Amino acid sequence: MNWQAVFTAMLPEHLLLAGIVVLICVEIAAARPRGAAALSFMVLVAAVAAAVWLHAGGYVAAPFAEQYSTDPASSLAKAVVLALAVPVVLLARDEFEHSRFYLLLLSSLYGACMILSADSLLTLFLGLELMSLPVYVLVLLAFRRPESAEAALKYLVLSGAATATFLMGVSLLYGASGSLALSAFTAALGAAGDPLARAAVVLVIVAFFLKAAVVPFHAWAPDAYEAASVPVTAYMATIIKAAVLLAVLRLFGTVALSPMMVGLVAILPLASIVWGNLAAMRQSSFRRMIAYSSIAHAGYLFYAFLGDGPGRYEAVVFYVLVYGLMNLLAFASLPPDADDAVRDRLEHLRGLFHRDPYAAIMIGIAMLSLAGIPPLPGFIAKFLIFWNVMAAGYTLYAVLGLVASYLGIYFYLRVIQVLFMAPEAEAAGRGPSRGAALGASVLCLIPAILIAVLPGWVIARL
Amino acid sequence: MSDAALLNVVLYLPVLGIALIALVREERSVRGLSLAVTLVQFLLTAVLYVRFDGAVEGLQFETRLPWIPDWGVYYQIGLDGYNVLLVLLTAFLGPLVVAGSFTAIQKDVKLFYAMVLLIQFCMLGTFVAQDLFLFYLFWEAMLIPMFVIIGMWGGERRIYATFKFVLYTAFGSILMLAALIYLVYSLNESTGITSFAFADLYRSRLPIDVQTLLLLAFGLSFAIKVPMVPLHTWLPDAHVEAPTAGSVILAGVLLKMGTYGFMKLGFPLFPDATRLFATEIMALSVIGILYGACLALVQTDIKKIIAYSSISHLGYVMLGLISVDLLGIQGAMIQMVSHGLTAGGLFLMVGMIYERCHSRELAAYGGLAKLLPLYSVFFMILTLASVGFPATSGFTGEFLALLGAFNSSWQQGGGYPLVLSVSAVAGVVLGALYMLWFAQRFLFGADKAPHQPVADLSFREAAILAAIAVAVFALGLFPDGPLQKTELAARQYQELVRTERVAGAPAPQVIAIEGTAR
Numbered sequence: 001m002n003w004q005a006v007f008t009a010m011l012p013e014h015l016l017l018a019g020i021v022v023l024i025c026v027e028i029a030a031a032r033p034r035g036a037a038a039l040s041f042m043v044l045v046a047a048v049a050a051a052v053w054l055h056a057g058g059y060v061a062a063p064f065a066e067q068y069s070t071d072p073a074s075s076l077a078k079a080v081v082l083a084l085a086v087p088v089v090l091l092a093r094d095e096f097e098h099s100r101f102y103l104l105l106l107s108s109l110y111g112a113c114m115i116l117s118a119d120s121l122l123t124l125f126l127g128l129e130l131m132s133l134p135v136y137v138l139v140l141l142a143f144r145r146p147e148s149a150e151a152a153l154k155y156l157v158l159s160g161a162a163t164a165t166f167l168m169g170v171s172l173l174y175g176a177s178g179s180l181a182l183s184a185f186t187a188a189l190g191a192a193g194d195p196l197a198r199a200a201v202v203l204v205i206v207a208f209f210l211k212a213a214v215v216p217f218h219a220w221a222p223d224a225y226e227a228a229s230v231p232v233t234a235y236m237a238t239i240i241k242a243a244v245l246l247a248v249l250r251l252f253g254t255v256a257l258s259p260m261m262v263g264l265v266a267i268l269p270l271a272s273i274v275w276g277n278l279a280a281m282r283q284s285s286f287r288r289m290i291a292y293s294s295i296a297h298a299g300y301l302f303y304a305f306l307g308d309g310p311g312r313y314e315a316v317v318f319y320v321l322v323y324g325l326m327n328l329l330a331f332a333s334l335p336p337d338a339d340d341a342v343r344d345r346l347e348h349l350r351g352l353f354h355r356d357p358y359a360a361i362m363i364g365i366a367m368l369s370l371a372g373i374p375p376l377p378g379f380i381a382k383f384l385i386f387w388n389v390m391a392a393g394y395t396l397y398a399v400l401g402l403v404a405s406y407l408g409i410y411f412y413l414r415v416i417q418v419l420f421m422a423p424e425a426e427a428a429g430r431g432p433s434r435g436a437a438l439g440a441s442v443l444c445l446i447p448a449i450l451i452a453v454l455p456g457w458v459i460a461r462l
Numbered sequence: 463m464s465d466a467a468l469l470n471v472v473l474y475l476p477v478l479g480i481a482l483i484a485l486v487r488e489e490r491s492v493r494g495l496s497l498a499v500t501l502v503q504f505l506l507t508a509v510l511y512v513r514f515d516g517a518v519e520g521l522q523f524e525t526r527l528p529w530i531p532d533w534g535v536y537y538q539i540g541l542d543g544y545n546v547l548l549v550l551l552t553a554f555l556g557p558l559v560v561a562g563s564f565t566a567i568q569k570d571v572k573l574f575y576a577m578v579l580l581i582q583f584c585m586l587g588t589f590v591a592q593d594l595f596l597f598y599l600f601w602e603a604m605l606i607p608m609f610v611i612i613g614m615w616g617g618e619r620r621i622y623a624t625f626k627f628v629l630y631t632a633f634g635s636i637l638m639l640a641a642l643i644y645l646v647y648s649l650n651e652s653t654g655i656t657s658f659a660f661a662d663l664y665r666s667r668l669p670i671d672v673q674t675l676l677l678l679a680f681g682l683s684f685a686i687k688v689p690m691v692p693l694h695t696w697l698p699d700a701h702v703e704a705p706t707a708g709s710v711i712l713a714g715v716l717l718k719m720g721t722y723g724f725m726k727l728g729f730p731l732f733p734d735a736t737r738l739f740a741t742e743i744m745a746l747s748v749i750g751i752l753y754g755a756c757l758a759l760v761q762t763d764i765k766k767i768i769a770y771s772s773i774s775h776l777g778y779v780m781l782g783l784i785s786v787d788l789l790g791i792q793g794a795m796i797q798m799v800s801h802g803l804t805a806g807g808l809f810l811m812v813g814m815i816y817e818r819c820h821s822r823e824l825a826a827y828g829g830l831a832k833l834l835p836l837y838s839v840f841f842m843i844l845t846l847a848s849v850g851f852p853a854t855s856g857f858t859g860e861f862l863a864l865l866g867a868f869n870s871s872w873q874q875g876g877g878y879p880l881v882l883s884v885s886a887v888a889g890v891v892l893g894a895l896y897m898l899w900f901a902q903r904f905l906f907g908a909d910k911a912p913h914q915p916v917a918d919l920s921f922r923e924a925a926i927l928a929a930i931a932v933a934v935f936a937l938g939l940f941p942d943g944p945l946q947k948t949e950l951a952a953r954q955y956q957e958l959v960r961t962e963r964v965a966g967a968p969a970p971q972v973i974a975i976e977g978t979a980r
Binding site for chain 2: 399
């Protein structure tokens with residue numbers, strides 16, 4: 001084994017691991033552990049820097065042959081996922097003092113990184129579980145109302161079902177091809193192949209649909225998002241979703257889909273866009289609305305896989321980045337309130353512009369961007385996806401997807417209406433201080449502006 | 463400073479203005495700042511207009527920079543005969559809108575002027591963009607400030623009206639986006655170049671059925687904006703509920719986006735489909751003229767009268783454009799500007815009387831001529847311009863557009879087009895009827911309103927209206943200048959729409975219709 005490769009290739013993971021170890025030590029040693037947020041912030045920044053450095057240097061290595069490898073694409077994916085986690089830590093600083101939160105967060109991120117470098121379905125499975133297990137606890141960690149327990153259980157059970165489906169698919173694939181390598185999956189994906197391999201592929205894709213909350217496997221998301229605390233919801237809506245989609249990207253590679261798979265990858269996501277956008281219109285809880293919006297966005301993201309090889313990679317990475325930034329911007333700007341259930345109500349945002357213009361404008365920008373209204377970055381991300389779908393020859397699917405995305409405009413605008421055009425809400429209860437959250441919103445805003453002004457420059461660097 | 467840089471300065475001045483507004487605290491200085499920004503913008507635009515050479519074909523003051531090189535998207539802006547008048551109109555109305563809102567807007571002043579400047583930026587951007595991607599960006603971005611302006615400072619049903627406006631327009635836009643992607647992609651398929659530049663897209667060749675579908679998608683988006691009957695139902699609501707500034711921007715410039723879109727993109731990009739459906743489009747325009755006029759006749763809300771008259775007046779623009787006759791096209795171009803001036807001015811005047819008497823019901827008013835003589839003089843001027851009285855801008859526009867429609871239908875051998883052109887003339891009569899009847903009840907009827915004595919126009923208000931009146935007469939008495947600056951563009955449009963570009967056809971050929979070119 002080449003130790004130097006092990007060290008360099010896994011540098012982001014090592015940094016995360018070091019952070020976890022230090023956090024545990026501090027937890028054991030100190031009577032009242034403090035500074036966990038600051039420590040994990042620094043660890044994350046270092047890990048992002050490491051991933052960017054690996055990407056920029058074009059580093060390629062396979063420290064564990066056929067199990068784990070690093071290439072510029074995977075380094076970039078890691079950089080995106082880890083960078084999106086930085087604002088989450090800042091957000092959490094206002095809500096969670098205890099180091100447990102950060103420990104779980106870093107472990108989950110370790111799992112996410114592992115997924116993005118996985119070469120075999122086994123490593124992928126390990127990564128997926130390592131990423132998901134801490135999240136069940138994170139949902140419960142902010143135990144503020146009885147629904148939290150119910151939601152965490154629901155999430156656990158459905159995620160368990162996803163895991164079982166995934167393993168079933170993997171075992172079928174092993175039976176069909178005798179291999180656990182990702183390439184075996186990719187080969188089965190493109191070929192019309194034998195029924196066993198096809199069944200395996202379908203099962204694996206369904207497992208990812210479940211994890212990414214695509215209709216009809218979406219029911220867990222609104223409950224889980226609503227019941228968790230703001231930072232955890234932000235984490236689930238952005239990083240988990242990003243990691244899952246980037247994992248699918250790694251799984252699918254650049255292979256063109258067989259006609260049967262096209263049906264699967266187009267129709268369920270289309271249903272997801274339609275249903276997510278329709279259901280979001282009726283929500284009175286902000287996080288539930290975001291959950292349905294994320295169901296719709298999962299639809300757009302899977303749409304990207306209809307496109308061809310390189311365009312697919314570009315579209316998914318760019319979309320995940322923009323979508324994550326915009327969601328985090330909205331979450332970071334939510335006005336504080338001591339009562340979590342009150343804070344979550346859309347009503348709570350009424351007339352926010354008159355109380356806190358900056359926060360209202362930030363949430364407004366985030367909503368319009370998620371709706372895909374130009375010149376905000378969300379439009380360019382959406383354009384990229386539909387451009388690729390159209391270029392791959394699926395004109396009808398592209399048109400249907402665009403029309404379905406129109407349905408979403410209403411509920412995003414409704415948030416703007418509540419923020420700007422409604423009379424001010426009753427004097428809201430004061431929450432904890434918001435310095436760090438403000439930092440998080442600035443951290444999301446700056447790259448968003450950069451993407452809006454110079455999209456070409458950003459895309460060329462992916 | 464080079465002229466190209468000057469055009470960029472004109473375009474980005476409002477953005478600078480927004481940044482400055484964010485820093486200023488006092489409401490007074492916000493107003494002053496916005497007025498200064500829009501005034502400077504207008505003066506610079508006037509300089510550009512004077513320097514614009516009507517004898518030069520193609521773009522002037524052009525800036526072209528790679529923006530998203532991977533997709534062949536360029537940041538390309540410039541002036542040509544198509545947009546030069548509309549850019550001038552937009553910049554001209556800017557300071558008037560700002561000054562016209564000084565007393566009307568007392569709530570959230572900073573945001574209001576920021577939004578006005580933002581929409582000013584988006585509208586100018588839409589006009590000067592020479593790249594379809596850039597055009598779409600500005601086109602769609604315009605919705606955001608308009609949504610906020612109607613929704614925050616509008617009347618009682620403002621939320622309903624603003625959602626209706628945005629959802630209507632966004633539906634057209636989303637189909638346009640699909641069509642846009644398809645168009646650029648098929649250009650890439652057939653020629654190997656990926657480009658969003660208008661100039662390149664004019665060379666695309668598509669089968670007739672594809673052209674029809676794409677024209678339908680682009681056309682739907684533009685027709686909603688114009689608005690053409692039967693897609694007009696958002697307009698009365700938006701106009702009535704919008705604050706004065708919103709109505710002026712809507713009527714003055716936003717509606718012209720639709721006709722400009724048809725002129726610059728819809729018809730020239732898909733010429734064969736356009737020719738195939740010319741009669742249908744013409745019929746829709748004439749229906750718009752007559753239907754809008756009839757509706758305006760029976761309204762009791764003064765804002766609604768002007769709103770419906772807009773539908774009617776923009777029908778002439780569409781009629782002129784679809785006639786593909788040189789006079790008709792030029793008439794359409796003049797009519798766009800003329801309608802921007804008259805409808806914008808009338809909405810401003812309605813806003814002024816509303817500030818004084820707080821009613822928009824026509825029945826509440828009467829005999830204003832005695833109470834507010836100055837106001838009434840300006841109102842009559844704008845009314846006469848609106849009905850197309852000779853020596854005003856309305857005459858030039860409507861007359862040329864109708865003449866063009868006649869010319870082309872006559873040369874095509876009469877039939878339906880001729881019947882339609884003749885019916886369009888009835889619109890002129892109806893137009894005179896509803897506007898003059900409106901003025902008669904409003905200004906000269908029995909004394910009714912106001913119940914309390916009110917002041918006539920202030921200096922600020924008089925200055926605003928005087929500027930519009932001067933422009934109305936200038937365009938009516940000396941249409942030569944604008945006509946000369948737009949002539950080459952009109953000819954280019956004519957040629958583009960007449961050229962056969964069906965995929966597979968041997969070489970582009972102009973379908974000559976005898977005697978139409980002067």
